[in-house]
Amino acid sequence: MLGVRTAAAMKLLPVVSLCLLTCSETTSADGNVVVEEGRDVMLPCFLSTKKNIEGELFDWKKDGQKEVFLYDAGVHYNNGRSGQDEQFKGRVSHFQDELKLGNASIIIRNTKVADSGNYTCAFPRLQSQTFLIELVVGAAPKPSVTTLYQTKDWSLLQCEVQGASPKPTVQWMDSAGHVLPAEEPQVSQRGGHFYITLNATVTKSDRFRCVATQQEIDHTVYAETYVHINGESSIFSYSDDFNSLCVIHFLF
Template sequence: MLGVGVKLSARCVCLLSACATILGLEDDAVRVEEGSDVLLPCSLSTKQNIEFKLFDWKKVEGKKEVFLYDGGVHYNNGRGGQDPQFKGRVSHFQEELTKGNASILIRETTLADSGDYTCVFPRFEPIQTFNIKLVVFGAAPEPYVKTLSQTEDGALLQCVVRGASPKPKVQWQDSEGKVIPVKEPQVTERGGRYDVILQATVTKRDRYRCVSTQEEIHHMISTETFVYIDDKVCEDCSSKVYFGWLLAVFFLALVAVLLVLLLTKRITIHINKGRSWRKSPDEGTSDEKGTSDEKGTLSSRKQNGTKGTAAVVV
Protein backbone atom coordinates (compact mmCIF):
# COMPACT_ATOMS: atom_id res chain seq x y z
CA MET A 1 0.00 0.00 0.00
CA LEU A 2 1.32 3.46 -0.92
CA GLY A 3 0.33 6.51 1.09
CA VAL A 4 0.40 10.02 -0.35
CA GLY A 5 -0.67 13.38 0.97
CA VAL A 6 -3.83 13.87 -1.04
CA LYS A 7 -7.46 14.43 -0.14
CA LEU A 8 -9.64 11.36 -0.03
CA SER A 9 -13.41 11.13 -0.04
CA ALA A 10 -15.15 9.66 2.98
CA ARG A 11 -15.45 5.88 3.02
CA CYS A 12 -17.32 3.46 5.23
CA VAL A 13 -16.70 -0.29 5.17
CA CYS A 14 -18.90 -2.64 7.20
CA LEU A 15 -18.30 -6.31 7.85
CA LEU A 16 -21.05 -7.98 9.88
CA SER A 17 -21.21 -5.90 13.06
CA ALA A 18 -17.85 -4.12 12.57
CA CYS A 19 -17.66 -0.79 10.75
CA ALA A 20 -14.57 1.21 9.80
CA THR A 21 -14.81 4.81 8.63
CA ILE A 22 -12.09 6.92 7.02
CA LEU A 23 -13.15 10.56 6.88
CA GLY A 24 -10.37 11.73 4.59
CA LEU A 25 -6.89 13.27 4.66
CA GLU A 26 -7.27 17.03 4.66
CA ASP A 27 -3.73 18.21 5.52
CA ASP A 28 -0.26 17.81 3.98
CA ALA A 29 0.77 14.89 6.15
CA VAL A 30 1.35 11.49 4.62
CA ARG A 31 -0.53 8.89 6.62
CA VAL A 32 -0.09 5.16 6.41
CA GLU A 33 -1.05 2.13 8.45
CA GLU A 34 1.79 0.34 10.18
CA GLY A 35 3.27 -2.48 8.12
CA SER A 36 2.39 -0.88 4.80
CA ASP A 37 4.73 0.76 2.28
CA VAL A 38 4.67 4.53 1.94
CA LEU A 39 5.73 6.99 -0.75
CA LEU A 40 7.35 10.24 0.43
CA PRO A 41 7.05 12.75 -2.45
CA CYS A 42 9.79 15.14 -3.49
CA SER A 43 9.80 16.68 -7.00
CA LEU A 44 11.27 19.76 -8.58
CA SER A 45 8.67 22.01 -10.18
CA THR A 46 11.05 22.58 -13.08
CA LYS A 47 11.22 18.82 -13.77
CA GLN A 48 14.98 19.23 -14.18
CA ASN A 49 17.03 16.05 -14.74
CA ILE A 50 18.69 15.11 -11.45
CA GLU A 51 20.45 11.88 -12.48
CA PHE A 52 23.81 13.49 -11.78
CA LYS A 53 22.71 15.69 -8.92
CA LEU A 54 22.75 15.18 -5.16
CA PHE A 55 19.68 14.96 -2.96
CA ASP A 56 19.53 13.92 0.66
CA TRP A 57 16.62 12.57 2.73
CA LYS A 58 16.78 12.95 6.50
CA LYS A 59 14.49 12.37 9.45
CA VAL A 60 14.49 15.56 11.50
CA GLU A 61 14.20 13.85 14.88
CA GLY A 62 17.68 12.57 15.63
CA LYS A 63 18.99 13.83 12.27
CA LYS A 64 18.86 10.28 10.93
CA GLU A 65 20.15 9.57 7.42
CA VAL A 66 17.28 8.02 5.45
CA PHE A 67 18.51 8.05 1.84
CA LEU A 68 21.29 9.87 0.01
CA TYR A 69 21.79 9.92 -3.76
CA ASP A 70 24.87 11.49 -5.33
CA GLY A 71 25.26 11.21 -9.09
CA GLY A 72 24.33 7.54 -9.21
CA VAL A 73 25.87 6.46 -5.90
CA HIS A 74 23.48 5.78 -3.05
CA TYR A 75 22.92 3.71 0.07
CA ASN A 76 21.64 0.71 -1.86
CA ASN A 77 24.70 0.27 -4.08
CA GLY A 78 27.58 0.59 -1.67
CA ARG A 79 27.51 4.02 -0.07
CA GLY A 80 27.73 3.97 3.74
CA GLY A 81 26.21 6.19 6.42
CA GLN A 82 22.54 5.17 6.36
CA ASP A 83 20.82 4.97 9.74
CA PRO A 84 20.20 1.34 10.82
CA GLN A 85 16.47 2.09 11.25
CA PHE A 86 16.08 2.51 7.48
CA LYS A 87 18.71 0.13 6.17
CA GLY A 88 17.34 -2.15 3.47
CA ARG A 89 13.88 -0.52 3.55
CA VAL A 90 14.29 2.62 1.42
CA SER A 91 14.55 2.93 -2.34
CA HIS A 92 14.23 5.64 -5.01
CA PHE A 93 12.78 5.66 -8.55
CA GLN A 94 15.69 5.66 -10.99
CA GLU A 95 13.54 6.14 -14.07
CA GLU A 96 11.90 9.21 -12.53
CA LEU A 97 15.14 11.11 -11.94
CA THR A 98 15.07 12.52 -15.45
CA LYS A 99 11.80 14.23 -14.55
CA GLY A 100 13.16 15.85 -11.38
CA ASN A 101 11.44 13.30 -9.13
CA ALA A 102 13.43 12.44 -5.98
CA SER A 103 10.61 10.64 -4.17
CA ILE A 104 11.45 7.60 -2.06
CA LEU A 105 9.62 4.48 -0.94
CA ILE A 106 9.82 3.23 2.66
CA ARG A 107 8.78 -0.40 3.01
CA GLU A 108 7.08 -2.06 5.97
CA THR A 109 6.63 1.10 8.00
CA THR A 110 6.72 1.06 11.79
CA LEU A 111 5.42 3.46 14.39
CA ALA A 112 9.00 4.66 14.90
CA ASP A 113 9.02 5.95 11.31
CA SER A 114 6.49 8.66 12.20
CA GLY A 115 7.91 12.16 12.18
CA ASP A 116 9.16 15.04 10.03
CA TYR A 117 11.37 14.45 6.99
CA THR A 118 13.35 16.75 4.73
CA CYS A 119 14.36 16.29 1.11
CA VAL A 120 17.25 18.65 0.34
CA PHE A 121 19.14 19.58 -2.86
CA PRO A 122 22.18 21.19 -1.17
CA ARG A 123 24.05 22.09 -4.40
CA PHE A 124 21.25 24.08 -5.93
CA GLU A 125 21.20 27.86 -5.91
CA PRO A 126 19.24 28.58 -3.88
CA ILE A 127 19.14 25.34 -1.87
CA GLN A 128 15.93 23.46 -2.50
CA THR A 129 14.29 21.94 0.64
CA PHE A 130 11.04 20.01 0.89
CA ASN A 131 9.38 19.15 4.19
CA ILE A 132 7.15 16.10 4.61
CA LYS A 133 5.36 14.84 7.70
CA LEU A 134 4.82 11.11 7.99
CA VAL A 135 2.20 9.64 10.31
CA VAL A 136 2.34 5.88 10.79
CA PHE A 137 -0.67 4.63 12.67
CA GLY A 138 -1.97 1.41 14.07
CA ALA A 139 -5.65 1.62 13.25
CA ALA A 140 -7.69 0.18 16.08
CA PRO A 141 -9.06 -3.25 15.22
CA GLU A 142 -12.68 -4.24 15.77
CA PRO A 143 -13.47 -3.82 19.50
CA TYR A 144 -14.07 -7.05 21.40
CA VAL A 145 -17.20 -6.87 23.56
CA LYS A 146 -18.74 -9.30 26.03
CA THR A 147 -21.15 -9.43 28.96
CA LEU A 148 -19.21 -10.00 32.18
CA SER A 149 -22.25 -10.57 34.40
CA GLN A 150 -26.03 -10.19 34.33
CA THR A 151 -28.63 -10.00 37.11
CA GLU A 152 -32.23 -8.93 37.44
CA ASP A 153 -30.95 -5.35 37.90
CA GLY A 154 -28.92 -5.15 34.67
CA ALA A 155 -25.77 -6.27 32.88
CA LEU A 156 -22.07 -5.39 33.11
CA LEU A 157 -20.58 -4.93 29.62
CA GLN A 158 -16.89 -4.83 28.71
CA CYS A 159 -15.20 -3.45 25.59
CA VAL A 160 -11.55 -4.15 24.76
CA VAL A 161 -9.52 -2.27 22.10
CA ARG A 162 -5.93 -3.46 21.64
CA GLY A 163 -2.87 -2.27 19.75
CA ALA A 164 -4.18 1.13 18.67
CA SER A 165 -1.95 4.05 17.76
CA PRO A 166 -2.54 6.89 18.31
CA LYS A 167 -4.48 6.46 21.56
CA PRO A 168 -8.16 5.88 20.75
CA LYS A 169 -11.20 7.41 22.39
CA VAL A 170 -13.51 4.57 23.43
CA GLN A 171 -17.21 5.00 24.28
CA TRP A 172 -20.30 2.93 24.99
CA GLN A 173 -23.45 4.12 23.23
CA ASP A 174 -27.07 2.95 23.22
CA SER A 175 -29.23 2.38 20.13
CA GLU A 176 -30.00 6.11 19.98
CA GLY A 177 -26.33 7.06 19.96
CA LYS A 178 -26.38 8.44 23.50
CA VAL A 179 -23.14 8.02 25.42
CA ILE A 180 -23.51 5.74 28.45
CA PRO A 181 -21.82 6.66 31.76
CA VAL A 182 -18.94 4.27 32.33
CA LYS A 183 -16.28 3.36 34.84
CA GLU A 184 -12.78 4.83 34.53
CA PRO A 185 -11.12 3.17 31.50
CA GLN A 186 -8.06 0.97 31.97
CA VAL A 187 -5.32 2.17 29.62
CA THR A 188 -1.91 0.58 29.04
CA GLU A 189 0.81 1.66 26.59
CA ARG A 190 3.51 -0.51 25.03
CA GLY A 191 5.82 0.67 22.29
CA GLY A 192 3.51 3.46 21.20
CA ARG A 193 0.46 1.18 21.04
CA TYR A 194 -2.48 1.50 23.39
CA ASP A 195 -4.78 -1.08 24.93
CA VAL A 196 -8.06 0.25 26.36
CA ILE A 197 -10.59 -1.65 28.49
CA LEU A 198 -13.92 0.07 29.16
CA GLN A 199 -16.80 -1.27 31.29
CA ALA A 200 -20.38 -0.05 31.56
CA THR A 201 -23.46 -1.15 33.51
CA VAL A 202 -26.76 -1.08 31.59
CA THR A 203 -30.22 -1.54 33.09
CA LYS A 204 -32.54 -1.89 30.13
CA ARG A 205 -33.00 -4.15 27.14
CA ASP A 206 -31.36 -2.51 24.11
CA ARG A 207 -28.69 -2.70 21.44
CA TYR A 208 -25.40 -1.26 22.67
CA ARG A 209 -22.34 -0.24 20.67
CA CYS A 210 -18.69 0.13 21.63
CA VAL A 211 -17.08 2.85 19.49
CA SER A 212 -13.33 3.41 19.05
CA THR A 213 -12.31 6.74 17.48
CA GLN A 214 -8.85 7.94 16.44
CA GLU A 215 -9.42 11.52 15.36
CA GLU A 216 -5.81 12.11 14.28
CA ILE A 217 -6.09 9.51 11.54
CA HIS A 218 -9.83 9.93 10.90
CA HIS A 219 -10.51 6.34 11.86
CA MET A 220 -13.59 5.01 13.62
CA ILE A 221 -14.66 1.42 14.19
CA SER A 222 -17.37 -0.16 16.35
CA THR A 223 -18.95 -3.41 17.50
CA GLU A 224 -22.55 -3.94 18.61
CA THR A 225 -24.11 -6.28 21.15
CA PHE A 226 -27.69 -6.85 22.26
CA VAL A 227 -28.59 -7.07 25.94
CA TYR A 228 -31.80 -8.91 26.79
CA ILE A 229 -33.27 -8.16 30.21
CA ASP A 230 -36.61 -9.91 30.91
CA ASP A 231 -38.79 -7.43 32.82
CA LYS A 232 -41.24 -10.19 33.80
CA VAL A 233 -38.47 -12.26 35.32
CA CYS A 234 -37.34 -9.22 37.23
CA GLU A 235 -40.86 -8.70 38.62
CA ASP A 236 -41.03 -12.36 39.72
CA CYS A 237 -37.65 -12.00 41.36
CA SER A 238 -38.80 -8.89 43.18
CA SER A 239 -41.96 -10.68 44.40
CA LYS A 240 -39.88 -13.56 45.71
CA VAL A 241 -37.59 -11.20 47.53
CA TYR A 242 -40.59 -9.37 49.04
CA PHE A 243 -42.20 -12.65 50.15
CA GLY A 244 -38.93 -13.76 51.72
CA TRP A 245 -38.69 -10.57 53.72
CA LEU A 246 -42.30 -10.99 54.84
CA LEU A 247 -41.61 -14.51 56.14
CA ALA A 248 -38.54 -13.28 57.97
CA VAL A 249 -40.51 -10.52 59.70
CA PHE A 250 -43.28 -12.96 60.67
CA PHE A 251 -40.77 -15.40 62.14
CA LEU A 252 -39.07 -12.69 64.17
CA ALA A 253 -42.44 -11.48 65.50
CA LEU A 254 -43.37 -15.05 66.52
CA VAL A 255 -40.11 -15.50 68.38
CA ALA A 256 -40.67 -12.21 70.17
CA VAL A 257 -44.19 -13.26 71.32
CA LEU A 258 -42.90 -16.61 72.61
CA LEU A 259 -40.16 -14.87 74.55
CA VAL A 260 -42.67 -12.50 76.14
CA LEU A 261 -44.96 -15.39 77.18
CA LEU A 262 -42.05 -17.35 78.63
CA LEU A 263 -40.85 -14.40 80.66
CA THR A 264 -44.40 -13.69 81.91
CA LYS A 265 -44.82 -17.30 83.13
CA ARG A 266 -41.52 -17.23 84.97
CA ILE A 267 -42.40 -14.00 86.72
CA THR A 268 -45.80 -15.43 87.87
CA ILE A 269 -44.24 -18.59 89.34
CA HIS A 270 -41.65 -16.55 91.18
CA ILE A 271 -44.33 -14.30 92.71
CA ASN A 272 -46.41 -17.29 93.97
CA LYS A 273 -43.40 -18.88 95.63
CA GLY A 274 -42.59 -15.62 97.34
CA ARG A 275 -46.11 -15.35 98.80
CA SER A 276 -46.06 -18.92 100.30
CA TRP A 277 -42.87 -18.23 102.17
CA ARG A 278 -44.03 -14.90 103.61
CA LYS A 279 -46.75 -16.40 106.10
CA SER A 280 -46.60 -15.21 109.87
CA PRO A 281 -45.05 -17.70 112.50
CA ASP A 282 -48.03 -17.74 115.04
CA GLU A 283 -50.49 -18.82 112.39
CA GLY A 284 -48.49 -21.92 111.55
CA THR A 285 -48.74 -23.74 108.38
CA SER A 286 -51.76 -25.66 107.18
CA ASP A 287 -49.76 -28.86 107.42
CA GLU A 288 -49.00 -28.28 111.10
CA LYS A 289 -52.67 -27.55 111.87
CA GLY A 290 -53.82 -30.65 110.11
CA THR A 291 -51.39 -32.84 111.97
CA SER A 292 -52.49 -31.41 115.37
CA ASP A 293 -56.20 -32.02 114.62
CA GLU A 294 -55.49 -35.54 113.44
CA LYS A 295 -53.63 -36.31 116.69
CA GLY A 296 -56.54 -35.06 118.88
CA THR A 297 -59.11 -37.12 116.95
CA LEU A 298 -57.08 -40.32 117.23
CA SER A 299 -56.63 -39.84 121.03
CA SER A 300 -60.34 -39.42 121.67
CA ARG A 301 -61.17 -42.40 119.47
CA LYS A 302 -58.80 -44.65 121.45
CA GLN A 303 -60.32 -43.70 124.79
CA ASN A 304 -63.87 -44.27 123.61
CA GLY A 305 -63.01 -47.59 122.00
CA THR A 306 -61.41 -49.03 125.11
CA LYS A 307 -64.34 -48.21 127.31
CA GLY A 308 -66.87 -49.78 124.96
CA THR A 309 -65.01 -53.07 124.77
CA ALA A 310 -64.90 -53.48 128.54
CA ALA A 311 -68.67 -53.07 128.84
CA VAL A 312 -69.40 -55.91 126.39
CA VAL A 313 -67.23 -58.48 128.23
CA VAL A 314 -69.03 -57.99 131.58
Protein backbone atom coordinates in the same frame (compact mmCIF):
# COMPACT_ATOMS: atom_id res chain seq x y z
CA MET B 1 -15.04 14.95 7.79
CA LEU B 2 -14.98 12.16 10.28
CA GLY B 3 -16.88 9.10 9.14
CA VAL B 4 -17.40 5.51 10.15
CA ARG B 5 -15.00 3.22 8.32
CA THR B 6 -14.35 -0.44 8.79
CA ALA B 7 -10.88 -1.90 9.20
CA ALA B 8 -11.52 -3.80 5.98
CA ALA B 9 -12.24 -0.56 4.16
CA MET B 10 -9.06 0.95 5.50
CA LYS B 11 -7.06 -1.87 3.90
CA LEU B 12 -8.50 -0.82 0.56
CA LEU B 13 -7.39 2.75 1.23
CA PRO B 14 -3.87 2.42 2.63
CA VAL B 15 -3.12 6.09 2.03
CA VAL B 16 -5.86 8.21 3.57
CA SER B 17 -4.29 11.54 2.65
CA LEU B 18 -1.53 12.08 0.15
CA CYS B 19 -0.37 15.50 -0.97
CA LEU B 20 1.93 15.36 -3.99
CA LEU B 21 4.24 18.31 -3.71
CA THR B 22 5.73 20.46 -6.41
CA CYS B 23 7.61 23.71 -6.01
CA SER B 24 10.20 25.89 -7.64
CA GLU B 25 13.86 25.65 -6.78
CA THR B 26 13.66 28.60 -4.41
CA THR B 27 10.72 27.59 -2.25
CA SER B 28 9.77 24.91 0.24
CA ALA B 29 6.50 23.02 0.68
CA ASP B 30 4.67 21.06 3.34
CA GLY B 31 2.51 17.95 3.12
CA ASN B 32 0.84 15.24 5.16
CA VAL B 33 0.72 11.51 4.48
CA VAL B 34 -1.29 8.96 6.45
CA VAL B 35 -0.90 5.21 5.99
CA GLU B 36 -2.02 2.02 7.69
CA GLU B 37 0.71 0.15 9.58
CA GLY B 38 2.25 -2.64 7.51
CA ARG B 39 1.56 -0.93 4.18
CA ASP B 40 4.11 0.63 1.85
CA VAL B 41 4.02 4.40 1.52
CA MET B 42 5.46 6.95 -0.90
CA LEU B 43 6.87 10.19 0.45
CA PRO B 44 6.70 12.73 -2.38
CA CYS B 45 9.47 15.09 -3.40
CA PHE B 46 9.25 16.63 -6.89
CA LEU B 47 10.91 19.56 -8.61
CA SER B 48 8.28 21.49 -10.56
CA THR B 49 11.01 22.44 -13.06
CA LYS B 50 11.53 18.71 -13.76
CA LYS B 51 15.26 19.32 -13.58
CA ASN B 52 17.35 16.20 -14.18
CA ILE B 53 18.74 15.24 -10.77
CA GLU B 54 20.66 12.09 -11.79
CA GLY B 55 23.89 13.98 -11.06
CA GLU B 56 22.59 15.90 -8.05
CA LEU B 57 22.46 15.33 -4.29
CA PHE B 58 19.27 14.88 -2.30
CA ASP B 59 18.98 13.77 1.30
CA TRP B 60 15.98 12.41 3.22
CA LYS B 61 16.04 12.69 7.03
CA LYS B 62 13.53 11.87 9.77
CA ASP B 63 13.01 14.32 12.64
CA GLY B 64 16.08 16.25 11.53
CA GLN B 65 18.54 13.54 12.55
CA LYS B 66 17.92 10.02 11.28
CA GLU B 67 19.33 9.29 7.84
CA VAL B 68 16.52 7.76 5.77
CA PHE B 69 17.88 7.89 2.21
CA LEU B 70 20.73 9.79 0.59
CA TYR B 71 21.45 9.94 -3.14
CA ASP B 72 24.59 11.57 -4.52
CA ALA B 73 25.13 11.38 -8.28
CA GLY B 74 24.25 7.68 -8.48
CA VAL B 75 25.66 6.56 -5.12
CA HIS B 76 23.09 5.80 -2.42
CA TYR B 77 22.35 3.60 0.59
CA ASN B 78 21.15 0.68 -1.51
CA ASN B 79 24.34 0.33 -3.55
CA GLY B 80 27.10 0.52 -0.98
CA ARG B 81 26.96 3.93 0.66
CA SER B 82 27.13 3.78 4.50
CA GLY B 83 25.42 5.97 7.09
CA GLN B 84 21.77 4.95 6.82
CA ASP B 85 19.91 4.65 10.13
CA GLU B 86 19.26 1.04 11.18
CA GLN B 87 15.52 1.70 11.31
CA PHE B 88 15.39 2.13 7.54
CA LYS B 89 17.96 -0.34 6.24
CA GLY B 90 16.54 -2.52 3.48
CA ARG B 91 13.19 -0.72 3.56
CA VAL B 92 13.67 2.40 1.43
CA SER B 93 13.90 2.75 -2.33
CA HIS B 94 13.75 5.59 -4.87
CA PHE B 95 12.53 6.05 -8.44
CA GLN B 96 15.71 5.64 -10.45
CA ASP B 97 14.01 5.97 -13.85
CA GLU B 98 12.30 9.21 -12.84
CA LEU B 99 15.33 11.10 -11.54
CA LYS B 100 15.68 12.71 -14.94
CA LEU B 101 12.22 14.20 -14.39
CA GLY B 102 13.11 15.75 -11.03
CA ASN B 103 11.46 13.04 -8.94
CA ALA B 104 13.29 12.46 -5.64
CA SER B 105 10.40 10.65 -3.96
CA ILE B 106 11.01 7.52 -1.90
CA ILE B 107 9.04 4.47 -0.85
CA ILE B 108 9.18 3.11 2.70
CA ARG B 109 8.10 -0.52 2.82
CA ASN B 110 6.27 -2.33 5.61
CA THR B 111 5.64 0.83 7.61
CA LYS B 112 5.70 0.77 11.39
CA VAL B 113 4.18 3.12 13.96
CA ALA B 114 7.75 4.12 14.86
CA ASP B 115 8.12 5.53 11.32
CA SER B 116 5.69 8.34 12.18
CA GLY B 117 7.37 11.72 12.27
CA ASN B 118 8.60 14.68 10.22
CA TYR B 119 10.61 13.95 7.09
CA THR B 120 12.66 16.40 5.08
CA CYS B 121 13.84 16.04 1.50
CA ALA B 122 16.72 18.48 0.94
CA PHE B 123 18.70 19.52 -2.14
CA PRO B 124 21.80 21.20 -0.62
CA ARG B 125 23.21 22.18 -4.02
CA LEU B 126 19.95 23.70 -5.24
CA GLN B 127 19.75 26.85 -3.10
CA SER B 128 19.05 24.73 0.00
CA GLN B 129 15.63 23.73 -1.25
CA THR B 130 13.78 21.57 1.33
CA PHE B 131 10.48 19.69 1.35
CA LEU B 132 8.77 18.85 4.65
CA ILE B 133 6.46 15.83 4.97
CA GLU B 134 4.63 14.68 8.09
CA LEU B 135 4.06 10.93 8.09
CA VAL B 136 1.46 9.36 10.36
CA VAL B 137 1.45 5.56 10.49
CA GLY B 138 -1.82 4.39 12.00
CA ALA B 139 -2.86 1.11 13.58
CA ALA B 140 -6.64 0.81 13.83
CA PRO B 141 -7.71 -2.57 15.23
CA LYS B 142 -11.40 -3.25 15.79
CA PRO B 143 -12.67 -3.19 19.37
CA SER B 144 -13.57 -6.43 21.10
CA VAL B 145 -16.73 -6.45 23.25
CA THR B 146 -17.51 -8.88 26.07
CA THR B 147 -20.23 -9.29 28.70
CA LEU B 148 -18.37 -9.73 31.98
CA TYR B 149 -21.41 -10.31 34.20
CA GLN B 150 -25.18 -10.16 33.93
CA THR B 151 -28.21 -10.31 36.21
CA LYS B 152 -31.90 -9.80 35.55
CA ASP B 153 -31.49 -6.09 36.20
CA TRP B 154 -28.15 -5.08 34.72
CA SER B 155 -25.21 -6.15 32.55
CA LEU B 156 -21.53 -5.26 32.83
CA LEU B 157 -19.98 -4.75 29.40
CA GLN B 158 -16.30 -4.57 28.56
CA CYS B 159 -14.65 -3.10 25.47
CA GLU B 160 -10.99 -3.72 24.61
CA VAL B 161 -8.92 -1.98 21.95
CA GLN B 162 -5.58 -3.70 21.47
CA GLY B 163 -2.59 -2.00 19.84
CA ALA B 164 -4.09 1.17 18.36
CA SER B 165 -2.05 4.17 17.23
CA PRO B 166 -2.55 7.10 17.44
CA LYS B 167 -4.33 6.86 20.80
CA PRO B 168 -8.08 6.48 20.16
CA THR B 169 -11.00 7.90 22.06
CA VAL B 170 -13.11 4.94 23.22
CA GLN B 171 -16.79 5.29 24.15
CA TRP B 172 -19.83 3.13 24.84
CA MET B 173 -23.03 4.27 23.09
CA ASP B 174 -26.63 3.10 22.97
CA SER B 175 -28.65 2.58 19.78
CA ALA B 176 -29.69 6.25 19.80
CA GLY B 177 -26.07 7.36 19.76
CA HIS B 178 -26.03 8.60 23.34
CA VAL B 179 -22.69 8.24 25.12
CA LEU B 180 -23.06 6.01 28.18
CA PRO B 181 -21.53 6.61 31.60
CA ALA B 182 -18.52 4.32 31.98
CA GLU B 183 -15.73 3.50 34.36
CA GLU B 184 -12.37 5.22 34.05
CA PRO B 185 -10.60 3.64 31.07
CA GLN B 186 -7.57 1.48 31.71
CA VAL B 187 -4.80 2.61 29.36
CA SER B 188 -1.34 1.20 28.74
CA GLN B 189 1.23 1.86 26.03
CA ARG B 190 3.85 -0.39 24.47
CA GLY B 191 6.01 0.43 21.49
CA GLY B 192 3.86 3.38 20.45
CA HIS B 193 0.67 1.27 20.52
CA PHE B 194 -2.16 1.90 22.96
CA TYR B 195 -4.13 -0.77 24.82
CA ILE B 196 -7.43 0.45 26.26
CA THR B 197 -10.14 -1.27 28.31
CA LEU B 198 -13.45 0.46 29.03
CA ASN B 199 -16.25 -1.03 31.17
CA ALA B 200 -19.85 0.17 31.37
CA THR B 201 -22.93 -1.06 33.24
CA VAL B 202 -26.24 -1.01 31.35
CA THR B 203 -29.73 -1.46 32.80
CA LYS B 204 -31.94 -1.65 29.72
CA SER B 205 -32.42 -3.91 26.74
CA ASP B 206 -30.76 -2.36 23.71
CA ARG B 207 -28.01 -2.64 21.13
CA PHE B 208 -24.84 -1.14 22.57
CA ARG B 209 -21.84 -0.03 20.56
CA CYS B 210 -18.20 0.41 21.56
CA VAL B 211 -16.69 3.09 19.32
CA ALA B 212 -12.96 3.80 18.85
CA THR B 213 -12.19 7.11 17.14
CA GLN B 214 -8.77 8.29 15.90
CA GLN B 215 -9.20 11.84 14.72
CA GLU B 216 -5.59 12.20 13.54
CA ILE B 217 -6.18 9.60 10.83
CA ASP B 218 -9.90 10.31 10.37
CA HIS B 219 -10.86 6.76 11.32
CA THR B 220 -13.71 5.30 13.36
CA VAL B 221 -14.42 1.63 13.97
CA TYR B 222 -16.86 -0.09 16.31
CA ALA B 223 -18.23 -3.37 17.63
CA GLU B 224 -21.77 -4.01 18.83
CA THR B 225 -23.52 -6.20 21.34
CA TYR B 226 -27.23 -6.67 22.01
CA VAL B 227 -28.31 -7.11 25.63
CA HIS B 228 -31.77 -8.12 26.83
CA ILE B 229 -32.55 -7.39 30.46
CA ASN B 230 -35.11 -9.44 32.52
CA GLY B 231 -35.95 -13.12 32.11
CA GLU B 232 -34.11 -14.88 29.32
CA SER B 233 -31.14 -12.86 28.20
CA SER B 234 -29.75 -13.21 24.72
CA ILE B 235 -26.51 -11.48 23.86
CA PHE B 236 -25.84 -10.89 20.19
CA SER B 237 -22.33 -9.73 19.38
CA TYR B 238 -21.34 -8.32 16.02
CA SER B 239 -18.28 -6.50 14.72
CA ASP B 240 -18.63 -4.19 11.76
CA ASP B 241 -15.78 -5.81 9.83
CA PHE B 242 -16.63 -9.45 10.54
CA ASN B 243 -19.49 -11.47 9.09
CA SER B 244 -19.87 -13.58 12.19
CA LEU B 245 -22.09 -13.59 15.24
CA CYS B 246 -22.36 -15.30 18.56
CA VAL B 247 -25.61 -15.86 20.49
CA ILE B 248 -25.48 -16.93 24.12
CA HIS B 249 -28.60 -17.62 26.16
CA PHE B 250 -28.75 -17.00 29.88
CA LEU B 251 -31.67 -18.35 31.86
CA PHE B 252 -32.57 -16.91 35.26
